[in-house]
Amino acid sequence: xxxxxxxxxxxxxxxxxxxxxxxxxxxxxxxxxxxxxxxxxxxxxxxxxxxxxxxxxxxxxxxxxxxxxxxxxxxxxxxxxxxxxxxxxxxxxxxxxxxxxxxxxxxxxxxxxxxxxxxxxxxxxxxxxxxxxxxxxxxxxxxxxxxxxxxxxxxxxxxxxxxxxxxxxxxxxxxxxxxxxxxxxxxxxxxxxxxxxxxxxxxxxxxxxxxxxxxxxxxxxxxxxxxxxxxxxxx
Amino acid sequence: xxxxxxxxxxxxxxxxxxxxxxxxxxxxxxxxxxxxxxxxxxxxxxxxxxxxxxxxxxxxxxxxxxxxxxxxxxxxxxxxxxxxxxxxxxxxxxxxxxxxxxxxxxxxxxxxxxxxxxxxxxxxxxxxxxxxxxxxxxxxxxxxxxxxxxxxxxxxxxxxxxxxxxxxxxxxxxxxxxxxxxxxxxxxxxxxxxxxxxxxxxxxxxxxxxxxxxxxxxxxxxxxxxxxxxxxxxxxxxxxxxxxxxxxxxxxxxxxxxxxxxxxxxxxxxxxxxxxxxxxxxxxxxxxxxxxxxxxxxxxxxxxxxxxxxxxxxxxxxxxxxxxxxxxxxxxxxxxxxxxxxxxxxxxxxxxxxxxxxxxxxxxxxxxxxxxxxxxxxxxxxxxxxxxxxxxxxxxxxxxxxxxxxxxxxxxxxxxxxxxxxxxxxxxxxxxxxxxxxxxxxxxxxxxxxxxxxxxxxxxxxxxxxxxxxxxxxxxxxxxxxxxxxxxxxxxxxxxxxxxxxxxxxxxxxxxxxxxxxxxxxxxxxxxxxxxxxxxxxxxxxxxxxxxxxxxxxxxxxxxxxxxxxxxxxxxxxxxxxxxxxxxxx
Numbered sequence: 123x124x125x126x127x128x129x130x131x132x133x134x135x136x137x138x139x140x141x142x143x144x145x146x147x148x149x150x151x152x153x154x155x156x157x158x159x160x161x162x163x164x165x166x167x168x169x170x171x172x173x174x175x176x177x178x179x180x181x182x183x184x185x186x187x188x189x190x191x192x193x194x195x196x197x198x199x200x201x202x203x204x205x206x207x208x209x210x211x212x213x214x215x216x217x218x219x220x221x222x223x224x225x226x227x228x229x230x231x232x233x234x235x236x237x238x239x240x241x242x243x244x245x246x247x248x249x250x251x252x253x254x255x256x257x258x259x260x261x262x263x264x265x266x267x268x269x270x271x272x273x274x275x276x277x278x279x280x281x282x283x284x285x286x287x288x289x290x291x292x293x294x295x296x297x298x299x300x301x302x303x304x305x306x307x308x309x310x311x312x313x314x315x316x317x318x319x320x321x322x323x324x325x326x327x328x329x330x331x332x333x334x335x336x337x338x339x340x341x342x343x344x345x346x347x348x349x350x351x352x353x354x355x356x357x
Numbered sequence: 358x359x360x361x362x363x364x365x366x367x368x369x370x371x372x373x374x375x376x377x378x379x380x381x382x383x384x385x386x387x388x389x390x391x392x393x394x395x396x397x398x399x400x401x402x403x404x405x406x407x408x409x410x411x412x413x414x415x416x417x418x419x420x421x422x423x424x425x426x427x428x429x430x431x432x433x434x435x436x437x438x439x440x441x442x443x444x445x446x447x448x449x450x451x452x453x454x455x456x457x458x459x460x461x462x463x464x465x466x467x468x469x470x471x472x473x474x475x476x477x478x479x480x481x482x483x484x485x486x487x488x489x490x491x492x493x494x495x496x497x498x499x500x501x502x503x504x505x506x507x508x509x510x511x512x513x514x515x516x517x518x519x520x521x522x523x524x525x526x527x528x529x530x531x532x533x534x535x536x537x538x539x540x541x542x543x544x545x546x547x548x549x550x551x552x553x554x555x556x557x558x559x560x561x562x563x564x565x566x567x568x569x570x571x572x573x574x575x576x577x578x579x580x581x582x583x584x585x586x587x588x589x590x591x592x593x594x595x596x597x598x599x600x601x602x603x604x605x606x607x608x609x610x611x612x613x614x615x616x617x618x619x620x621x622x623x624x625x626x627x628x629x630x631x632x633x634x635x636x637x638x639x640x641x642x643x644x645x646x647x648x649x650x651x652x653x654x655x656x657x658x659x660x661x662x663x664x665x666x667x668x669x670x671x672x673x674x675x676x677x678x679x680x681x682x683x684x685x686x687x688x689x690x691x692x693x694x695x696x697x698x699x700x701x702x703x704x705x706x707x708x709x710x711x712x713x714x715x716x717x718x719x720x721x722x723x724x725x726x727x728x729x730x731x732x733x734x735x736x737x738x739x740x741x742x743x744x745x746x747x748x749x750x751x752x753x754x755x756x757x758x759x760x761x762x763x764x765x766x767x768x769x770x771x772x773x774x775x776x777x778x779x780x781x782x783x784x785x786x787x788x789x790x791x792x793x794x795x796x797x798x799x800x801x802x803x804x805x806x807x808x809x810x811x812x813x814x815x816x817x818x819x820x821x822x823x824x825x826x827x828x829x830x831x832x833x834x835x836x837x838x839x840x841x842x843x844x845x846x847x848x849x850x851x852x853x854x855x856x857x858x859x860x861x862x863x864x865x866x867x868x869x870x871x872x873x874x875x876x877x878x879x880x881x882x883x884x885x886x887x888x889x890x891x892x893x894x895x896x897x898x899x900x901x902x903x904x905x906x907x908x909x910x911x912x913x914x915x916x917x918x919x920x921x922x923x924x925x926x927x928x929x930x931x932x933x934x935x936x937x938x939x940x941x942x943x
Contacts, residue, residue, distance in 0.1 A: 143642060143732035146935040146942050152650060154674030160661070160692035162674070183562065186511070191503060198504050228689065235686035241508040241528070244562055 184217035205320025245332035387515030388413035388546035394519040398557040404434040408454020410481030413546035429829035435465020437805030444809035448475035456494030471792025475534035507535035519554025532565025569700030577696040578712035584653035593620030594658015600703035623781040642733025649934030661691035671932035744918035751778040762814040767799035767823025770852035775818040797826030834910035835885040881912035892916035
C-alpha cells in the first residue's frame, strides 16, 4: 500500500490507493504528556511517585477461601504487601483482615477498591496515623545468660514463655518500632528462631475501623445470619 | 416433599416460571434443585459436555425444558455461553464435568472475565469426601478459577445449592458483569433434598451503584459545557448497561463526536456523522486523531485497555478526563480521572442529560474531525482479478446481509478487518474476543449467538488459524441445524503474527506459516455443512450468495491476498496519533 495519492472524499473509491493523509511525523502533535500512572503532568515539575506505608483493614465474611482470595488478589495485581493478619471478630461469621502495604497513593487507592470488589468483603477502610497498632513476636534465644535475657525482657514488658538450660523463649508485643528495637536488643544473646505476626490495628476512639462499622454493636453477637441490618444499610 | 408443599412453592415462583409450570417435577436432589434454580432465573439454553461428576445435573436436565446444547469441547461451551449472553443481555450458562472438563472451560471463563461478560459456569466435582485426595478427574476448580471469575462457590450443601446457583447467576449480571462459577461435588448433587430454591438474587455484600452522586455529575457537566474539543468515548459498559439509546441521544443533543472501544462497536451507528468508529491499535486514523487532540474525554464504561490507549503517557495528552464507570476500581486505574463519576452508564447518561444545560461550542472541533475522516479514510486496493482482498470480502458480506446481522470473529487480522470494514449500526451485533484475544472464539460464539437470536443472520468472520482451533464445533452447528455462515479469510498464515514478524522481527516467520491448513470447504462437507471456495472477486460474490441462501451451516474458504496487512496500526505502547498507514511508517 503506497499512500502516494489521496482519496478526495469520504466514502472512498475502490480504485483508490488506500490510506492517504500526512505521515506520522507530519501530523500535528500536542505537547501534553501523562506520567506512567496516566496523570497529566507538567514536565517542568514532574516528581517521582512517593511510596508510603498504609494500614488497611477489611471486614470480611469468615468463610473458607477468603484469605486465599485476598492474598491471590495481591499477588495477581502485584501489590507490595508487608504483612497480613486475620482473625475472627465478635460478630458471628465476620473476620477482620489487617493489611500493611507499601505503595503509592494511587496504588493504595487501588488496593482498597480492588479489595472492596471481592464478594466476601463487607467493608474496607484505611487507618490513619494515630490508629492503635500492635504486633506480637516470639523470640528464641540462647540460654547462656538467663539473668540478662530476663532483664531485657522486662525492659520491653515482655513475658518469658519457656526457659531451659539451652534456650529461652520470650514474647514481646507492641508497635513496630518497639518490636524492631527488642529484636535488636536480643541479638546479643544469639537469636535462634523468630516468629512475627505482622501488624494488627484498630482505629482510635469512637472512629469505626472500617466505614459503617458501629463501635457498639459488635459486642452483641448476632446469631441469625452472616450480617446484621446496620451493615446491610451501609452497603 | 409432599404435593402440598410443591403446589405452595410453585405458586410463589410463578413469575419466573414458564408456561410448563404445572408440569415441573418436584425437587428431589441437589441436582434437581440446581436445575430448578436455573429455571427460576429464566435460563432457556445451556451449553456443555457430559462427564462423570456432572452426570447428576444432566440427569436432572432430562426433566427440564432448558435446551441443552452438547458442544464438541468445553471451551466451545464457554464461548457459546458467553456469546449467547452478549446477544441476549443476560448471563449465558455453560456446564462441564470435573478435572479436564473444568480446565477446558478455563479459557472461555478468562475470556468472559476480561470482557466483563455475564456468564455462569457449573462444574462437576468429585464427592466432597474425596476432595483433596487427587481422586480421578479431580482439579481444585475454585482455586484455578478464582483469579478469572467475579466470584466462585464450592457448593457443599444440597439444601442450599439451588440458592447458591441462583445467587451466582444474579451476581454474574449485577453491576459490572462477569463470569461466576459454582463447583458441584457429586455428593451434593446426588443428596436428597426437597428444598425449592428461591428466585435468583445477588449476595447482600454487593450492591453496585445505579445513580451517581449528583455532585460528581454536576462537576462533570460543567466541564462538558465549557469544553472546546469534547469527545465521547463509549466502552463496552454502554452496551452492557443497555444505555446505547441514552448514549446516542447525549452525543446528538450536544453535538459531541464519538469514538468507541472495540467491545462497544455498534453502540453508536458507524454511519452517523458524529461517529468516528473505534480507536486504538488498529482503530481508524480519525478516531485516534480525535483522541489525541481532544481537550475533554468523556469515557463511559471503559477500562482504558492498553490496546486502546497505546502508551498511557501519550494518550489524550491534553484532555481532562470524565470517567463514568459502575466499577469504582476502574476509576484512575490506568488513566487518571479528573472527574470521576461512579454509576450505571444508563442512569448516569440520564443524569448528564438533565445536568448539562448548554451544549459545548464545538463546531470547529466537529469540522476538524470530519477533515480527519477525509484525510484518513479506511481503504484498500483492489486489483482487478486476484488476489482477493479480505476487506472486500467483509464489505461484500456486510452488503449482502441485513443491518441487524450478528458478526462473530476469532482473533487475528481477520478480526481487525471485520471490525474495520463492516459498518455496524446496532448494539450486540459485534461479538468478539477483545481483552483476552482468544483464537478460536468465532465459531462457538456464532453457535451461541444463533441460539440467542434464531431469527437473525449470523456470520462468523474467521481466520484459517483461528478457525482450526475450534473447528470441531462445526459438528454442533450441523446437528443443531443452525443457519450460520463462516467466512474464513484464509491467507495460510497466522497473519497478525506474520505481520509483526515482518515489521519487528526482520521477517523471520517462525511458526507463522499455515500452508498445511486443510481444505476448509471439503472439511465443512465432511462435517455435514456446505462448503464453498473463492479466490477471485466473481467467485467470492457467487460463494456469498450460495452460502447465505443455504439454510444451514456453511463455510466459505476465501483464498485472500497473503501479503495483505492490517492498517492503520499504532505500535505497541506507541502514541495513538502516530498510527502507521504502512510498514514504512512503523
